[in-house]
Amino acid sequence: MKLKFWGVRGSIPTSGPAYVRYGGNTPCIEVHTDDGTLLILDAGTGIRGLGEDLAAAGKSVTASILITHPHWDHIQGFPFFKPAFVPGNAITIIGPQRSDITLERIIADQMTNIYFPVQLHELKATIAFHSVLEDDFMIGSARIRTMYMNHPGYTVGYRIDADGKSLVYISDNEVFSTEMMKQATNFEPSILNLFQSTNGDANKRIYDFAQGADVLIHDATYTPQEYKDKVTWGHSHYQFALQVARKAAVKRLYLFHHEPSRSDDAMDAIVGRCAEIMNDARDAFICDAAREGDELTW
Ligand SMILES: [Zn+2]
Numbered sequence: 001m002k003l004k005f006w007g008v009r010g011s012i013p014t015s016g017p018a019y020v021r022y023g024g025n026t027p028c029i030e031v032h033t034d035d036g037t038l039l040i041l042d043a044g045t046g047i048r049g050l051g052e053d054l055a056a057a058g059k060s061v062t063a064s065i066l067i068t069h070p071h072w073d074h075i076q077g078f079p080f081f082k083p084a085f086v087p088g089n090a091i092t093i094i095g096p097q098r099s100d101i102t103l104e105r106i107i108a109d110q111m112t113n114i115y116f117p118v119q120l121h122e123l124k125a126t127i128a129f130h131s132v133l134e135d136d137f138m139i140g141s142a143r144i145r146t147m148y149m150n151h152p153g154y155t156v157g158y159r160i161d162a163d164g165k166s167l168v169y170i171s172d173n174e175v176f177s178t179e180m181m182k183q184a185t186n187f188e189p190s191i192l193n194l195f196q197s198t199n200g201d202a203n204k205r206i207y208d209f210a211q212g213a214d215v216l217i218h219d220a221t222y223t224p225q226e227y228k229d230k231v232t233w234g235h236s237h238y239q240f241a242l243q244v245a246r247k248a249a250v251k252r253l254y255l256f257h258h259e260p261s262r263s264d265d266a267m268d269a270i271v272g273r274c275a276e277i278m279n280d281a282r283d284a285f286i287c288d289a290a291r292e293g294d295e296l297t298w
Helices: 046-057 103-109 189-196 204-209 238-247 264-281
Strands: 002-007 028-032 038-041 062-066 090-096 126-132 136-139 142-148 156-162 165-170 215-219 252-256 286-289 295-297
Touching: 002 046, 028 046, 090 103, 090 142, 103 126, 142 204, 156 204, 204 238, 215 238, 238 252, 238 264, 252 264, 264 286
Parallel strands: 038 062, 062 090, 090 126, 165 215, 215 252, 252 286
Antiparallel strands: 002 028, 002 295, 028 038, 136 142, 142 156, 156 165
16 A cells, blocks of 8 residues: 655645645545555645646546545645546545535535636546445455544544555544533534443544554644644644554554644654653654655555
8 A cells, every 4th residue: 555645734725934844735645555546535735736646647547535524625625636627537536424415515516606617517527426424345455444533514534454454544533522522512413422422431433443553644733732722623632643543553643634834843843742752651653744745655
């Protein structure tokens, strides 16, 4: 399996000299399994660069875009994804199901003529939609599992297992505390119930989902200090990302969904702080903060 980060920033793109090393695009990760199956995790602004790269290769594109949830930072790049404009290409968009609106409508609505010059039905590629609950299915050689995360609306994480390798992608997920989540107003009651009905640590369902993964990509938007003012915003601090990696016994953790105003130097400081915490805890996994352009093959 191999991956490449095309966007690692949360919430809104950022640019400027303070952000060049980690990058400013919103979430998008390219994943290939050994049989050539192309999976794209989220369609944030990073997908524009991926689309340019795929178009430059000059081959027809068959891809599945796995959307965690349709908040802007996870879908706003799709209208700029070049392969969607090319006849013969086949794109399947996968994302969480809602009862009030279809996944197709959600993607189409950000391209109505109020917001965008080209409408979804004008795209030349074949575009299919597949909405998911907590599911388990195959794409090529990859087994895909989804699980609801603790984030406003319906948000899933993805686990990909293929060729004996595994990757877990949890872009937006808040540490669950029954006490703190009493204040939550934008969260789905049925999903809060899933966490609340877990015996012991309510986050255990997340640890189980990521158990033994080779690579875990997890929300680490905040520092623990910042998080105190952001409870129920749907995001984690880096100490919780470390905790998920530890409890799930993963081999490698990437901190992800970086706070938009977090400079490169501030990111370095967080990576350094995580190394200290891991040293004290005698953690065996590798931890880094995801950087745009980083690639990994395993
Ligand atoms: Zn997000």
